[in-house]
Amino acid sequence: MYRFSYSEILEDAGTLSRERERxxxxxxxxxxxxxxxxxxxxxxxxxxxxxxxxxxxxxIADLLDPENGLPEELRANLVSIGAWTMREVGEVLQAPERSLAALIEVNTSIRDGLQ
Incomplete structure (x- = not known):
């Protein structure tokens, strides 16, 4: 029987989480x-x-969780991007003619950063 080390389990969990997010x-x-x-x-x-x-x-809820293991500065930057996204979503909902290009561009950058 193969036993996984704690670090292997943590590493796999992070990889699986990033894959689900992607x-x-x-x-x-x-x-x-x-x-x-x-x-x-x-x-x-x-x-x-x-x-x-x-x-x-x-x-954002996950990033604000004190148990989140990402570096604080990265978490803060991602929360800032999330706040911008939420504002942009509000603008897009208010103006149906508004392009989704900015949302697509920013979310593509975030997705690509998960790889």
């Missing part, structure tokens, strides 16, 4: 890009934006 960003980006390309409005656009909002609500 997949969540992939889904958000697919939704945003589809809506943007189609010029979609209504429920499809709202669902894409709501997904991004939900994703960042979860991420």
């Amino acid at each position: 997949l969540a960003f992939d889904r958000a980006l697919d939704m945003l890009r589809t809506v943007e390309a189609r010029g979609a409005t209504g429920p499809e656009r709202t669902a894409a934006i709501a997904y991004v909002q939900d994703l960042w609500n979860i991420l």
Whole structure:
């Protein structure tokens, strides 16, 4: 029987968490890009934006948790990006004609940083 060391388990947990986060960003980006390309409005656009909002609500809560193991400065920077994303989501919801390009660009950068 193979026994895992504690450090191996922690390393795997971090890798799995980043992979799940990357997949969540992939889904958000697919939704945003589809809506943007189609010029979609209504429920499809709202669902894409709501997904991004939900994703960042979860991420911000995790980043603010004192148990989060990321360096404090990185956590603060990511919370700042999350706050910008939430403001942009509000603007996009208020103005259906507003482009989703900024949300796509910023969330692509964050997703790419998870690799």
